Amino acid sequence: MKDIFTFLFLFVLPVSIFAQKHxxxxxxxxxxxxxxxxxxxxxxxxxxxxxxxxxxxxxxxxxxxxxxxxxxxxxxxxxxxxxxxxxxxxxxxxxxxxxxxxxxxxxxxxxxxxxxxxxxxxxxxxxxxxxxxxxxxxxxxxxxxxxxxxxxxxxxxxxxxxxxxxxxxxxxxxxxxxxxxxxxxxxxxxxxxxxxxxxxxxxxxxxxxxxxxxxxxxxxxxxxxxxxxxxxxxxxxxxxxxxxxxxxxxxxxxxxxxxxxxxxVGEDTEMFIPDEDYITKITLIRIYQQEKKYFAEKGYYSVEIKPGFQGQIEITKKQFLAYLKGNSGKIWYINQESKLWSE
The missing domain is CATH 2.60.40.1190 (Immunoglobulin-like)
Structure with a gap:
């Protein structure tokens, strides 16, 4: 998992949206x-x-x-x-x-x-x-x-x-x-x-x-x-x-x-459970950012916005939908309004 985080931090995800690993x-x-x-x-x-x-x-x-x-x-x-x-x-x-x-x-x-x-x-x-x-x-x-x-x-x-x-x-x-x-x-x-x-x-x-x-x-x-x-x-x-x-x-x-x-409070404690799909969400946010930049320049979205993206991208004239499977097994989606949701 550490190697995956390191790769995404250095080569995929900009610091501007990846303020920390979690x-x-x-x-x-x-x-x-x-x-x-x-x-x-x-x-x-x-x-x-x-x-x-x-x-x-x-x-x-x-x-x-x-x-x-x-x-x-x-x-x-x-x-x-x-x-x-x-x-x-x-x-x-x-x-x-x-x-x-x-x-x-x-x-x-x-x-x-x-x-x-x-x-x-x-x-x-x-x-x-x-x-x-x-x-x-x-x-x-x-x-x-x-x-x-x-x-x-x-x-x-x-x-x-x-x-x-x-x-x-x-x-x-x-x-x-x-x-x-x-x-x-x-x-x-x-x-x-x-x-x-x-x-x-x-x-x-x-x-x-x-x-x-x-x-x-x-x-x-x-x-x-x-x-x-x-x-x-x-x-x-x-x-x-x-x-x-x-x-x-x-x-x-x-x-x-x-x-x-x-x-x-004070009687018992429980461990925080990290979001195992956080990296998936941030990867989709990166796709969102690139799609918005592409649309601003070209006037339309692209299905090939990020070579190597392991998910899928669907587009219409004014909309896009990208989705990617998370570590939890859930499929996570993002659209042109940066809404994130799962199925």
Whole structure:
């Protein structure tokens, strides 16, 4: 298996879509107590839940490690999927206070959830240190022409922030801010397999992102730093749980895996089961990328887009379908809208 991964990494799959051999993973256990969403992450069940690895740059090993640490925990019960995050930050600030504003114009924390793992019908959630939120639904990734559905709201959502220091006060140094979020299953199940909450052992594709801007103090206020020559605002930093390989969060195929367990947190453990068909999915994503490039140049798709491809490709004037057998024995498919599914 190692030789196959090495060959695909070096000769078939570009780094931009192959951020790592397998995305980050997390086993999410059930709670034994009620979680109070106050931002403090103080319940005993939270103490029993493991922290994730610290976030890395969105481009992975191509860029240095983030300046400040970020990490997450997850839990669930019959009503909610809980997320807690800790964000180290010596300069805590936020300006946006209207729901569904473009929150990443502030420093923010973001959650992405694809319940079916097919790159379609997935959720995005963003919040800043003022607990201003932006929730949206995407029918498919932006690369495939879908607009975000901003009018969609997560009814019953709970979120909170705790500031360790002060907010919008440049006179002192801060330590961190922590967040708690409760996503109700009654909403998440709308796009989930069988329109239900996850079964024990089931895996959903999830990722987390943190946008962080370099700031300076001007007349006692935080301002985003500008390039001294161009006077343009410096680009933001994008720090994530599972690296994307490129500066783009909307490629769900490289998000992490969250495996849900019926076991109570702290009482028992279970092993994460890697996706044995992950390499097959990424191979199909490579075919998708090449087909889209070919179509942009020629105006039609090709059945011979990749010499040596062990699967099959079918085309019409405006569509293509590629499929390949995975290690599990399932046949995996991808189409011109990057939708992944199996039979």
């Amino acid at each position: 995305p980050e993973s997390y086993v999410c256990y059930k709670t034994s107590e009620s979680i109070t969403v106050d931002g403090a992450v103080s319940e005993s069940d939270w103490a029993k839940a493991e922290w994730s690895h610290n976030f890395v740059d969105i481009e992975g090993d191509k860029k240095p490690l983030p300046t400040y640490h970020t990490r997450v925990k997850m839990l669930w019960d019959e009503d909610y999927f809980y997320v807690a995050a800790e964000l180290q930050e010596p300069h805590i600030w936020a300006k946006l206070n209207q729901r569904d504003a473009v929150i990443f114009h502030d420093n923010d924390f973001e959650v992405f959830i694809d319940p079916q793992g097919d790159n379609h019908l997935y959720y995005e959630f963003e919040m800043n240190a003022l607990n201003t939120i932006w929730d949206l639904l995407l029918a498919k990734p932006y690369r495939d022409g879908a607009p975000a559905i901003n009018a969609w709201d997560i009814k019953g959502l709970k979120s909170a922030v705790k500031i360790y220091g002060s907010i919008n006060d440049s006179s002192n140094a801060d330590e961190k801010w922590t967040v708690e979020i409760a996503f109700p299953w009654k909403v998440l199940k709308e796009c989930a397999p069988g329109q239900r909450k996850p079964l024990s052992g089931e895996q959903w594709r999830v990722n987390f992102s943190r946008v962080n801007w370099d700031v300076e103090v001007v007349d006692g206020n935080y301002q985003k730093k500008k390039d001294p020559k161009t006077r343009k605002t410096l680009p933001e930093h994008n720090w994530v749980w599972s690296p994307q390989g490129v500066i783009a969060m909307h490629q769900p195929e490289t998000w992490g895996y969250v495996q849900f367990s019926d076991k109570i």
